Amino acid sequence: MIKVSLFRALMVAAGMLVAVVAAAPANAEVVIDINKGKVEPLPIAVTDFLQGELGQKISDVVAADLKRSGLFAPINKGAFIEKISNPDATPRFEDWKVINAQALVTGRVTQEGDGRLKAEFRLWDTFGSKQMTGQQFFTQPENWRRVAHIIADAIYESVTGEKGYFDTRIVYVAESGPKTARKRQLAIMDQDGFNARALTNSNDIVLTPRFSPNRQEVTYMSFENQQPRVYLLQLETGQREVVGNFPGMTFSPRFSPDGQRVIMSLQQDGNANIYTMDLRSRTTTRLTNTAAIDTAPSYSPDGSQIAFESDRGGGQQIYVMGADGSGQRRISFGDGRYSTPVWSPRGDLIAFTKQSGGKFSIGVMKPDGSGERILTTGFHNEGPTWAPNGRVLMFFRQGAGAGGPQLYSIDISGYNEQPIQTQGFASDPAWSPLLE
Amino acid sequence: MSRIDTPAVGRMQTIARNPVMIALVMTLAIAGCASKKNMPNNANELGLGGAGAATPGSQQDFTVNVGDRIFFDTDSTSIRADAQQTLARQAQWLAKYPNYAITIEGHADERGTREYNLALGARRAASTRDYLVSQGVPANRMKTISYGKEKPVAVCDDISCWSQNRRAVTVLGGAGM
Numbered sequence: 384m385i386k387v388s389l390f391r392a393l394m395v396a397a398g399m400l401v402a403v404v405a406a407a408p409a410n411a412e413v414v415i416d417i418n419k420g421k422v423e424p425l426p427i428a429v430t431d432f433l434q435g436e437l438g439q440k441i442s443d444v445v446a447a448d449l450k451r452s453g454l455f456a457p458i459n460k461g462a463f464i465e466k467i468s469n470p471d472a473t474p475r476f477e478d479w480k481v482i483n484a485q486a487l488v489t490g491r492v493t494q495e496g497d498g499r500l501k502a503e504f505r506l507w508d509t510f511g512s513k514q515m516t517g518q519q520f521f522t523q524p525e526n527w528r529r530v531a532h533i534i535a536d537a538i539y540e541s542v543t544g545e546k547g548y549f550d551t552r553i554v555y556v557a558e559s560g561p562k563t564a565r566k567r568q569l570a571i572m573d574q575d576g577f578n579a580r581a582l583t584n585s586n587d588i589v590l591t592p593r594f595s596p597n598r599q600e601v602t603y604m605s606f607e608n609q610q611p612r613v614y615l616l617q618l619e620t621g622q623r624e625v626v627g628n629f630p631g632m633t634f635s636p637r638f639s640p641d642g643q644r645v646i647m648s649l650q651q652d653g654n655a656n657i658y659t660m661d662l663r664s665r666t667t668t669r670l671t672n673t674a675a676i677d678t679a680p681s682y683s684p685d686g687s688q689i690a691f692e693s694d695r696g697g698g699q700q701i702y703v704m705g706a707d708g709s710g711q712r713r714i715s716f717g718d719g720r721y722s723t724p725v726w727s728p729r730g731d732l733i734a735f736t737k738q739s740g741g742k743f744s745i746g747v748m749k750p751d752g753s754g755e756r757i758l759t760t761g762f763h764n765e766g767p768t769w770a771p772n773g774r775v776l777m778f779f780r781q782g783a784g785a786g787g788p789q790l791y792s793i794d795i796s797g798y799n800e801q802p803i804q805t806q807g808f809a810s811d812p813a814w815s816p817l818l819e
Numbered sequence: 820m821s822r823i824d825t826p827a828v829g830r831m832q833t834i835a836r837n838p839v840m841i842a843l844v845m846t847l848a849i850a851g852c853a854s855k856k857n858m859p860n861n862a863n864e865l866g867l868g869g870a871g872a873a874t875p876g877s878q879q880d881f882t883v884n885v886g887d888r889i890f891f892d893t894d895s896t897s898i899r900a901d902a903q904q905t906l907a908r909q910a911q912w913l914a915k916y917p918n919y920a921i922t923i924e925g926h927a928d929e930r931g932t933r934e935y936n937l938a939l940g941a942r943r944a945a946s947t948r949d950y951l952v953s954q955g956v957p958a959n960r961m962k963t964i965s966y967g968k969e970k971p972v973a974v975c976d977d978i979s980c981w982s983q984n985r986r987a988v989t990v991l992g993g994a995g996m
Binding site: 561562563565567588590591604606609611632634635648650652653655676678679692694698699722723736738741762763765766781783784785810811 | 894896929930931932933934935937938939941942945946964965966967969970971972973974975976
């Protein structure tokens with residue numbers, strides 16, 4: 384197994400630069416209103432950070448993050464007029480306005496005496512002729528991509544007023560080989576597809592990995608020893624354990640928002656019911672009790688409610704219940720079958736997979752079932768997961784025939800669908816929270 | 820393996836819906852793989868001896884002469900009439916060879932979501948086990964396991980494959996819960 388580096392060991396220190404003008408997005412003239420649906424991307428000039436190759440690489444990662452969000456249109460560096468030689472000096476705004484750069488990013492990377500990397504950046508409002516924000520970060524040199532993502536998050540937040548999602552990771556199932564003999568491994572990567580590495584070997588089928596709220600653990604299902612059960616994996620140590628001692632297959636696990644419980648399905652004969660296990664006391668609680676398939680449970684972000692799917696009424700539909708199993712009620716009533724509900728981290732929407740007319744769609748609805756919107760439809764789309772700011776979904780798409788699944792992201796507006804580059808086939812993505 | 824799998828699948832598509840023939844083709848495909856490594860020197864080991872040549876009481880006898888799998892309708896767990904005949908033959912054979920423990924693997928086609936299909940495969944395995952119990956196979960000889968949609972045997976984008984993947988396979992030995 385490949386050693387997993389730690390989120391918490393990254394030790395990124397952040398500090399505001401002295402010369403920062405108060406970065407209140409409401410006052411800034413460069414503002415993207417991301418509630419408008421389809422957004423005209425903001426032209427932005429991301430200059431190469433000084434000095435040398437690493438500075439250029441960091442600015443490339445920043446620009447790529449911003450571009451992929453669909454909210455920014457990084458301008459080709461070849462169009463730049465002013466050559467930034469001092470990223471702390473006020474730029475010649477006229478040179479940037481002439482190429483229609485609404486915003487400008489300048490920066491510098493230097494090595495500290497203790498070997499750490501120091502990365503600084505400034506975000507300028509060119510038409511307002513002022514600095515919007517400036518920050519600096521210290522980290523180990525090998526974490527340069529992470530610093531770039533943090534800088535992209537700071538730019539995103541400064542311009543949109545919403546938290547970014549670039550300093551995040553995706554845990555997923557990496558698939559390889561023919562469909563009839565498919566190999567599966569848990570894997571983890573940065574949200575842009577870089578730094579991918581395996582978390583398990585390919586000896587056993589593994590499915591549906593989900594992050595813990597602190598990003599230190601992953602719960603997933605494995606067929607290890609031909610006993611299909613829910614496991615817990617410590618990313619730091621690689622230590623694994625079975626969750627609970629249940630008398631049958633356990634599957635479809637997910638953490639509670641406080642990280643204290645794992646919620647999952649237990650299969651007994653023809654029925655699947657939903658249970659929780661408290662990770663400290665090891666006590667289990669049964670939440671549903673039907674002669675049906677109750678599965679894919681997902682907590683609301685405040686932990687008070689649980690969305691799940693059930694075929695108790697015939698086909699698969701989405702239901703909501705209290706965290707104690709009380710008040711179970713169906714919320715999906717459209718044509719077709721609804722499954723894999725996932726509650727948004729903002730609490731305002733539930734994402735789902737919908738099967739209708741031989742197609743598989745990804746959609747969102749409000750927690751009361753109203754306001755259904757389909758974001759993408761095709762031969763097979765499945766398994767949405769939310770970016771931590773609740774603005775973007777990732778899911779997997781399977782074509783017809785012998786190929787394999789691939790990951791895609793899409794804005795909740797339904798625009799800006801983007802493939803996520805992975806080395807081989809990939810399915811079951813789960814988006815990590817932001818590190819606070 | 821993949822080079823050998825591909826033509827086997829292609830042949831299976833053309834002769835879909837005959838479980839015994841499918842099982843035979845699969846046996847040939849598997850034996851074909853093995854033959855490259857092991858160089859077996861008689862027809863039985865190659866699996867080419869035809870239905871009657873399998874050693875009575877062997878895995879091959881069960882697979883070829885009895886039929887190790889049954890198929891289900893879309894999203895259904897009920898045992899079809901053709902499947903009832905297969906399971907009746909399985910029960911007879913298992914009564915004759917009582918030393919085998921059995922695992923029933925439940926499978927779903929790819930046209931469903933992952934979690935649901937795990938449960939659906941478990942339902943199919945359970946209904947298959949229950950039917951075998953009704954045919955006199957002791958429940959304590961049987962374990963079940965569901966692979967959901969994760970282990971298809973036929974790959975294409977239409978019903979000729981999906982109908983082969985919606986299956987319950989009776990495995991001699993095997994592992995389950």
